[in-house]
Amino acid sequence: MLEISGLEWVITIGVIIALLAVDLVLAWWRPHRVGFGEATAWSVFYIVIALLFGVVFAMVHGWDFGTQYFTGYIVEKSLSVDNLFVFVIIMTTFAVPEEHQHKVLTFGIVLALIMRAIFIVVGATLLNYFSFMFLVFGLLLLWTAVQLYRHKDEEPDIEDNLIVKSARRLFPVTEEYDGGKLFTRENGRRVATPLFIVLVAIGGIDLLFALDSIPAVFGVTQEAYIVFCANAFALLGLRALFFLVKGLLDRLVYLSTGLAIILAWIGVKLVLHWGHVDISPAIPEIPTMLSLVVILVILVVVTVASLIKTRNDPSVTAKPGSLRARKEHTDQGR
Template identity: 55%
Template sequence: MTVSPLVWVLTLAGILALLAFDYYFHVRSAHVPTLREAAVWSCVYVGIALLFGLGCFVFGGTATGSEYFAGYITEKALSVDNLFVFLIIMTSFRVPRENQQKVLLFGIVFSLIARAGFIFLGSALLNAFSWVFYLFGVTLLLTAGNMLKPQTEESHSAQNLVVRISRRLFRTTDDFDGDRLFTRIDGRRMMTPMVLVMAAIAGTDLMFALDSIPAIFGLTQNVFIVFTATAFSLLGLRQLYFLLDGLLDRLIYLSFGLAAILAFIGAKLILHALHENNLPFVNGGEHVDVAEISTGLSLLVILVVLVVTIMGSLFSTRGRTQTAMAHIRRDAAAYLDSEYTADAGERERIFLRLLAARDHINALGPEARKQVKNEADLMELCRRVADSHAAAHAEHEIRPSL
């Protein structure tokens, strides 16, 4: 499919307009999105992506439409897995709940810019050197191998190389000042911890791009489709974060499904590289007559693997138990942190979620209870939160009479 400069300009203008709309109508005024708000706007952004895909079918044909949807679904699944790391980073830095939207929007914008650069660089390399298909294929196979380890809260750490370097380079205040990057203390202009959070998000975005761009190039080499599928998978990611909050820990098998998808696409890339081969030490520099995997089959495999792994995660006792443990640890830390949020409704929400997680662990049978680590510590956290909650309500009832 040949794309005219006008279509490129209109597409870029539309993406920028959506980002501007997101900022001015949702992010500029710091608040905690309600579940309804997150659900409605997640559906809106997914709907826009689906309509664009239908346009690809109508104006580009079946092959182009299939390539777009295969790329969009793969990138969306990878972005959901990346949200877990964003959650750990913001929890580690104690980012106030109201200000997390700004961090996420920054991450989306930075990711778009970084991935656009990788896309055009990758396209140029693939057009100039066919052996780059081998490189991308091997990269995806190695990434798939690394993802076979379960992705739990303990397997991630916000204190990565980027964060450690940022801490050394940037001297920041101890506390946040709303969502500002800079504040004044004793007349001196200083950076807030928000700078470190955004540096950590930017660093992880770059690492994610190294995985996702080879993956989508394994499904299509059409730069317009690669760019738009990637862009639409990122748009709406902020809303999806708040919608899936509470389910991210539960998707315990998603990393296995993504590993299978990346390995499949890696194999597809290597087969394509063999078909286009011109390396002198492989078959004398001649192409190798191998079967190639169609885009339609790729789309089917991606959908089946994702459905199986997501449903398996949601209905597994292990997934629910792991979610309960993660909720107690994070929700207790958030509730006991006076700076986490000033929204009484948000504090009540995490309190009720913590109680539900506690009740789940208490109701486990002997075999399932073996999965629970440090149960005594978890129950102690629940007790501390319950005491704090009771004290807060008692103080609220006394105040009107004073």
Template identity: 60%
Template sequence: MTWWLSTVAVVIALLVLDFVVASRRPHHVGMREAAIWSTFYIAIAILFGIFFWVVAGSQQGTEYFTGYVVEKSLSVDNLFVFVIIMAKFSVPDVLQQRVLLFGIAAALVLRVIFIALGAAALSAFSWVFVIFGLFLIYTAVQLYRHRDEDPEAGDNPVLRWVQNHLPATDDYQGTKLVVRQNGRRVITPLFIVFVAIASTDVLFALDSIPAVFGITRDPFIVFAANAFALLGLRALYFLIHGLLDRLVYLSTGLSVILGFIGVKLILTFLHEDVNEAIPHVPTEVSLVVILGVLAVTTVASLLRVRSHPEERAHAGRVLGGEHDRAPQRSAGDR
């Protein structure tokens, strides 16, 4: 309980710090500022991991660092989608920090809920490992199949409903979400962006939580890995905004990682509940495999773009496809 209370307090303090920094003076974030804040948050995550390793033991420490690497790599895909949402809705530079912070806060809340549900399910039914594993394998296959596509608004039923049923202004109204226009209350594009970010976070939580449960069963480690991976997203967004387009094999690499963890989850169930002779993948091996895939993915991407500079990376899609895209009405059509 002490670990939980102290870690939650640190996470909340860092989140408040982020809100204060971003809200005090809305502005465009430059590379230098983004690099400083990114280094700060990564350093905090590493220092926490070292302290946790010393106090809790090498096994728990390895599980934390492996979970952190998994969540950090998946969070880069989050950034891809955030970039797409920002561009689609033409979010002004001065509002982008606020949108990112809302997305991070929403993601943290959703992950806490999914962690609690996942831990309870795994504690009650060991076969949930198989369900999680199959879901990750399915996600990996879909992500690989649609690796050259980007998510569409038509994939998101919540956003589609909001756009089709709620009247909206054509332009942003500062930081306001709802304004009065012609005697009635209408939403602003910022409200729609918040809905897009929050509903997208739900989809990311559905694969990131089972993925980290494939590394450890400890709900605290799952929470800590998620929280520290998400906290630095605001700064990381501005730091690697330009680099994202060059990671042309990122979706392929993430699909390999998700598929690997999915198989690991199924092997864990078979090893513990069917036959101990069935091999079990140690956490140390998982860490090496995941880091190796990320390294190969990054190097291969940069080499590919160097020889084919016209290529651009895509976030990949799990839901929908080219033939499923539904036409969307713009705010001016209402």
């Protein structure tokens, strides 16, 4: 059982808030187009911070917990790449000016952290009191894996999102951006700008990804502290990673397939853990180290295979995948 003191929690949360504050200040006070060099520097910085934290954490609490952290971090980092796909679609759909993309991403990261912190508390409580929740989480991940694989060549319909449609019904929206404002005045009345709808869309997507990613990382570890840190450090580098790899995302044609396999693997791991605890100790469990190796191998194979595929056929472009068919597809089938 991992024992984390109140001081460790305070220091960890303080460091994360400080890093978020730096991103927030840069986004709101110096809106600009983020170049490749800047994106690379920030990406390396956040990865190094995450790795250093993992090493220090493992040295203090043992490498068994350290392995759980690194596995959880890699799972969340790989899922965050799919999150980036959807962010690109949102930015493109609403034609977000480049100087405001930094601000939108930072908002998305902050909101994602808040949502995931809430889900972590709820998930840890449920697992602590109801062991059958391992089975529920496992089946949820298996369902998600199947749906993601079925719709791996599709894109989520942002405009069909319930939260986005509700926001459009509640607020009149202008056609043009007004700098970095969320609301402006048009013909004497207060109206929302497209930037407001973009933030609403980002929030809705964050909620959906939190529902998938939290059960996934609980399949690696049941320690709430490790789950929180793996999520936080994976998300902190998301803004810089967006500007670094958005040109490469189109080439990761097998990413959705790889993520579906990873989610299915973790789903099976959770179901076996439930069986081991609630049915019979004879039911085997999947070791965390084996999961780490399997996930790394899947990611390497997916990346290499994708790059080979797009090199041989440049017309092929990647899709982020979806958990359901686009509305126009279902309408055509009626």
